[in-house]
Amino acid sequence: MIHLAPFYDQLEAVQLGDAHFDAQGRVVLGGDIDRKTICLRPMRKGLPEISAERIGEQIRVHLYGHGGSGWTLLWGSVNKAMALFEERARAHKLNDQVSVTVIGAGCMGKAVALSLYQAGYRNLRVVAEKDDGIASLNSTGYLAMVSMATENKSEKKEAEQLAIETLKGYQKVDKGTHSIINEGVHLIDVYSGLGKEGEEGPLETYTGIEPFAEAGLLPKPEQGVVKFSTGVNYPMQKFRTYFMDTAVIMAAFDRELRTRNIPVVRGTIGSLDDIKTDVVFNCSGLGAAKLNHDDRVYPNMGLLLELAHQPLNKLDYIIYTRYQPPGAPKRASPVDKADIYFMPRRGGLLGATFIDHNDGSDNALNEALFTRILRENKQFFGYSL
Ligand SMILES: Cc1cc2nc3c(=O)[nH]c(=O)nc-3n(C[C@H](O)[C@H](O)[C@H](O)COP(=O)(O)OP(=O)(O)OC[C@H]3O[C@@H](n4cnc5c(N)ncnc54)[C@H](O)[C@@H]3O)c2cc1C
Known part of the structure; x- marks a missing residue:
């Protein structure tokens, strides 16, 4: 299914040089980090x-x-x-x-x-x-x-x-x-990894764009190389989809x-x-x-680190990929859940967790997950920890 038209894309890295952890390892607000947001998907x-x-x-x-x-x-x-x-x-x-x-x-x-x-x-x-x-x-x-x-x-x-x-x-x-609204939507490049299970770096990921590409409604993915302004580069797969603001x-x-x-x-x-x-x-x-007595409905928690001071005009791309940090213990993430998830929404954001049956009330878990999000994104984008 992969269309072999290699690309070599030079991208501005998300700015995380001024993002810090406190003595307990928690993400500190200020600098590049504007807000920690906890939200629930209606599964x-x-x-x-x-x-x-x-x-x-x-x-x-x-x-x-x-x-x-x-x-x-x-x-x-x-x-x-x-x-x-x-x-x-x-x-x-x-x-x-x-x-x-x-x-x-x-x-x-x-x-x-x-x-x-x-x-x-x-x-x-x-x-x-x-x-x-x-x-x-x-x-x-x-x-x-x-x-x-x-x-x-x-x-x-x-x-x-x-x-x-x-x-x-x-x-x-x-x-x-469109008969109802006509703003807030544009096409955007989406990058995900190509690494195989057990390797380090960005790994192959189900991005959720595949059904549209297979139906011929969005372009087929291409394989190439992404080089970030921080100097790190990865072989990656590039998709294109709509981004809704x-x-x-x-x-x-x-x-x-x-x-x-x-x-x-x-x-x-x-x-x-x-x-x-x-x-x-x-x-x-x-x-x-509660309203429809539907016991099939449950929350899935998504955490977002909202960013500040980002050069958003140069960050018009999405990263949606599983990621095995170098030197970290090997872990198995589901094929369709991204570890590195950058979206240029508002001031830019990093996320997101996909935790089923979680209502967001476990603060210790939330802090641990925010720490993981920032740590792994710093590694991915080429910043020292
Ligand atoms: C972190 C995160 C990232 C996401 N990313 C994406 C994405 O990239 N792409 C995508 O397609 N989707 C994404 N989603 C999912 C998407 O946001 C939701 O599926 C969608 O917003 C659901 O819309 P809704 O109108 O059904 O529910 P909601 O937006 O939850 O609205 C429900 C409304 O019902 C009201 N309500 C509930 N109970 C009552 C009551 N008893 N009386 C009166 N009012 C009530 C609430 O107050 C609210 O106004 C994401 C969600 C999260 C949390």
Whole structure:
């Protein structure tokens, strides 16, 4: 599957010369490190839940559980939820005067609210416990099928279909022809390793871009050499995918919601039965574990070190690779989980862990993982420890 067009890319290294550890080995804030962020991916065993049901006179549409690929599955998932809703609405002869509550102000909830408006529904409101510090805003916005919990080939295939439809949506955003938003998306190079198991340095990694490249929707990967400005160089594989600036897109959603007078109300829904509108869209992410009594939903923790003072105009690339640090005890990381994960989001960030069934409350573990992230990134980018 590898297209043999060698490249030799000279890249600016992420600046980590002014990033330090304290006497206990913890990452110190200041210098190149701006913030330590702990966030949770709304995982769901199997596929995300996208379904519609009728409870009494009410139609409920569920749209949650997208794990680490919610932005990658966004448009495909929203379109599917809308199609299920329209089918029910036709069957029950609903008109566009019906009242609709959308629970959740993440990318799913906001995109659904705007899609409903576009379909003619005007009696809409979004209710959310939080619209800051949520997965959709912390997400790094890399278009790739990673960190999902599909359990068999047919589920994987179904998820890929949603992702491919979503990619087509972002292509429209990029061209300025999308019907909802037209900003915050661009193509970007993604580098991952070529090393074999047991070797040192960047190792072969499933980047999650492969399904798009195989479908001919994104370029096939190339093998070549990356040389960083610090002098280190590695044989690497280069992919190309879309990078979604999630903060910019969420701000665009907010602006479009305001322009259309769709209220976003702060509130916590205790039970779906408490909502009296004709229609409910349940886009509550992890909240669905309780709201829809869904025991397949669980958190997966992602830690991010947000950076400061980076020459971001020269850092327009992604590193997504497993990594065996030189001289370190050999360890087995899953093929599809990156150890070195640099994304040029906001001021630039390093991450990310993928820890299942972890709600982020174990501070000692978090600190140990932040230390590992910084230590390994310093080694990878060619800084002394
Ligand atoms: C560190 C990290 C990196 C990621 N990187 C990527 C990436 O590169 N690419 C990618 O595609 N995806 C990525 N993701 C995944 C992506 O961010 C999520 O899948 C996506 O944001 C989920 O969106 P959502 O709208 O379903 O949920 P959320 O953004 O979690 O929103 C849920 C909303 O529901 C509300 N809510 C919950 N319960 C209730 C209740 N009872 N009452 C009222 N409101 C409620 C919440 O307050 C919130 O507003 C990443 C996630 C993390 C954490």
